[in-house]
Amino acid sequence: AQTPGDARDVMIKGRSGLLAVCPPWNRPDYEPSNLTLTWPNGCIAHIRSAHNPEKVRGLGGDFAWVDELAAWPAMKGRETWDNLMMGMREGENPQVCVTTTPKPIPLIRELIEEKFTVVTEGSSYENRDNLAPKYFDKILAKYEGTNLGLQEIYGKLLDQMEGALWTxxxxxxxxxxxxxxxxxxxxxxxxxxxxxxxxxxxxxxxxxxxxxxxxxxxxxxxxxxxxxxxxxxxxxxxxxxxxxxxxxxxxxxxxxxxxxxxxxxxxxxxxxxxxxxxxxxxxxxxxxxxxxxxxxxxxxxxxxxxxxxxxxxxxxxxxxxxxxxxxxxxxxxxxxxxxxxxxxxxxx
Missing domain, CATH: 3.30.420.280 (Nucleotidyltransferase; domain 5)
Structure with a gap:
């Protein structure tokens, strides 16, 4: 996540966070002081953010979940990602799952172009059953047919950022x-x-x-x-x-x-x-x-x-x-x- 607070509020304790979606018999124990999640089978997840790239150094694992990569600050974000990649060295098939708005930042473009990357797109309409009706009536309707709508609603990667001086x-x-x-x-x-x-x-x-x-x-x-x-x-x-x-x-x-x-x-x-x-x-x-x-x-x-x-x-x-x-x-x-x-x- 971009900050420790984002990791806590969205990825862990959010409405669709890990504590909410894991069934009672497989719900992890969240230890904020240790920045860890521990599952009943002994699996441990370490919580880090792009706010402090150095904290990612030294960790080793075989799976990572990265949220809102596009929102990570450019300099710290790149360093955090590089440090994370250095730690993906355990197990038979280390993997990273990135869930993000597809903003056309260089790092996201690089990931999409890698031959081992699998890209899955999804629109807000596919999640309609879990969203408020007014969200569709007032918010989504406003951005239908716009570049921002293509990015935020349909998950499409645009050629350039809205409002950028160069195209x-x-x-x-x-x-x-x-x-x-x-x-x-x-x-x-x-x-x-x-x-x-x-x-x-x-x-x-x-x-x-x-x-x-x-x-x-x-x-x-x-x-x-x-x-x-x-x-x-x-x-x-x-x-x-x-x-x-x-x-x-x-x-x-x-x-x-x-x-x-x-x-x-x-x-x-x-x-x-x-x-x-x-x-x-x-x-x-x-x-x-x-x-x-x-x-x-x-x-x-x-x-x-x-x-x-x-x-x-x-x-x-x-x-x-x-x-x-x-x-x-x-x-x-x-x-x-x-x-x-x-x-x-x-x-x-």
Whole structure:
């Protein structure tokens, strides 16, 4: 569950929770202080949540029930899932049952695409006998025929989140297999404040004024690890001209990390600080406008980056890959919006 309270109120003590659906002769003993459920046959279930991924470490088992995976926070949710998978190592056939609204987050898309995943869809109408009549008259009728209805009522996985700034069709429409010669290439870096990935996205500006996204080498690890990824996997491998990183976060931490990695690798890196003087939604809107004008092209596919782009909505914390993309495109083209021969390049 997303939080310990969700696990208790929904999965254990809820109307359709384990204590309610298990028959008296096979009802587990719930021990809140130990975070366990113990069945008469000796089977023990440990209760954990995405609120604290570290608590999932070390547990081993052969079956897990995961509820509302789509509601798990992006960074902690991924770490919780990864830790859970490490513990599914006992018995002859370890299995995980995921019950969730099918929001198109990257993790759910990955699970659906795995060859051993079995997907079962169900609509609210199949559960009609257990729901209040007014729920159908007032609530479901309101959302019939909408994208939200397809997701929430019929359990359909949509291509993008309702209200997201980017759509998959917008990205796909201008996707290319190869970029033309680039006259200026930049790596955008957005560091993490914890265990999440550091966003590292590279692209370049061509003579026609169009931007081409060429790499996403976002890295989950220590500053030394992601600094090396910036220099070796992006800057050097794709022959970039500059690295841009947000100074607001950690002062000069990004520049310091990148330059240390460059020194250790024997490389010279041009670096520029950028400053977040506007909110993230305001910074992203000009970039979205470039996509809508057909001036941004993804060279190949970037599943995790594109998943973040089509999932992020105003008011939510923007993920790191997306922020790195916005910094990169802003540096290359947002202030120009004209052919490159008229762009004034300042190396600072």
């Amino acid at each position: 998959r069709s917008l990205i796909d429409k201008h996707r290319v297999k190869k970029a033309p010669p680039l006259v200026l290439a930049v790596v955008g870096v957005d560091p993490t404040g914890g265990v999440a990935e550091t966003g590292i996205v590279g692209g370049g500006l061509a003579a026609n004024g169009h931007v081409y996204v060429v790499c996403d080498v976002s890295s989950k690890g220590s500053p030394g690890e992601w600094g090396r990824a910036v220099v070796e996997d992006a800057y050097n491998s794709f022959e970039m001209d500059r690295v841009v990183g947000e100074k607001n976060y950690g002062g000069t931490m990004v520049e310091h990390t990148v330059q240390i990695a460059a020194r250790d690798l024997g490389k010279a890196v041009s670096y520029k600080d950028v400053h977040a003087t506007r909110g993230k939604i305001i910074r992203a809107e000009p970039v979205v406008a470039l996509y809508e004008q057909g001036r941004v092209h993804h060279v190949g596919t970037f599943p995790q980056l594109e998943g973040e782009m089509t999932m992020w909505r105003q008011g939510e914390r923007s993920p790191n890959r997306l922020d790195a993309l916005v910094w990169m495109i802003t540096e290359l083209a947002v202030d120009a919006l004209k052919p490159v021969e008229q762009v004034e390049v300042s190396w600072g």
